Amino acid sequence: VQLVESGGGLAQPGGSLRLSCAASGFTFSMYAMGWYRQAPGKEREFVAAITWSGGSTAYADSVKGRFTISRDNAKNTLYLQMNSLKPEDTALYYCAKDNRAFRNVLGTTLREYDYWGQGTQVTVSS
Numbered sequence: 173v174q175l176v177e178s179g180g181g182l183a184q185p186g187g188s189l190r191l192s193c194a195a196s197g198f199t200f201s202m203y204a205m206g207w208y209r210q211a212p213g214k215e216r217e218f219v220a221a222i223t224w225s226g227g228s229t230a231y232a233d234s235v236k237g238r239f240t241i242s243r244d245n246a247k248n249t250l251y252l253q254m255n256s257l258k259p260e261d262t263a264l265y266y267c268a269k270d271n272r273a274f275r276n277v278l279g280t281t282l283r284e285y286d287y288w289g290q291g292t293q294v295t296v297s298s
Contacts, residue, residue: 173196173287174197175195175269175287175288175289176193176289176290177193177266177267177289177290177292178193178194179192179292180292180294180295181294182295182296182297183294183295183296184257184296184298185257185297186256186257187257188253188255189254189257189294190251190252190253191207191251191252191265191292192250192251193207193251193252194248194249195248195269199273200245202273203224203272203273203275204221204222204223204224204275204278205243205250205270206220206221206222206267206268206278206279206280206285207219207220207250207252207267207268208265208267208268208288209261209265209294210263210291211263214263216266216282218280218281219235219239220235220240220252222242226242228276228278229278232280234260235254235261238254238256238257239252239253239254239255240252240253241253250267257294258296259296259297262294262295262297263294265292265294266288266291267289268285268289269285269287270284270285270286271286
């Protein structure tokens with residue numbers, strides 16, 4: 173299993189970024205996927221998740237209405253569109269694979285994910 177994030181960088185407050193996660197080594201369309209983030213000195217926290225079909229999503233309250241998770245099963249790619257960015261969104265962002273196939277109740281805890289990417293840095297600053 174390999175998960176490779178990209179798309180991070182420096183953005184101004186109020187700006188946008190789109191993260192991508194290229195997946196390989198497993199049948200992507202069978203698994204829910206999630207995005208997590210970790211800021212310096214803080215624990216890794218849930219950001220968003222999407223079911224294997226893309227039919228259901230879940231978001232942390234802190235990003236609801238600003239971030240959108242999506243997936244393209246034909247391209248084995250997960251996305252996170254981040255709008256109206258705030259300085260507190262600054263963190264290393266990770267994508268993660270669910271540990272169970274065809275889960276329809278989205279997991280928001282770390283133990284429900286078994287593989288992680290290396291992360292992509294998002295910095296929001298003027």
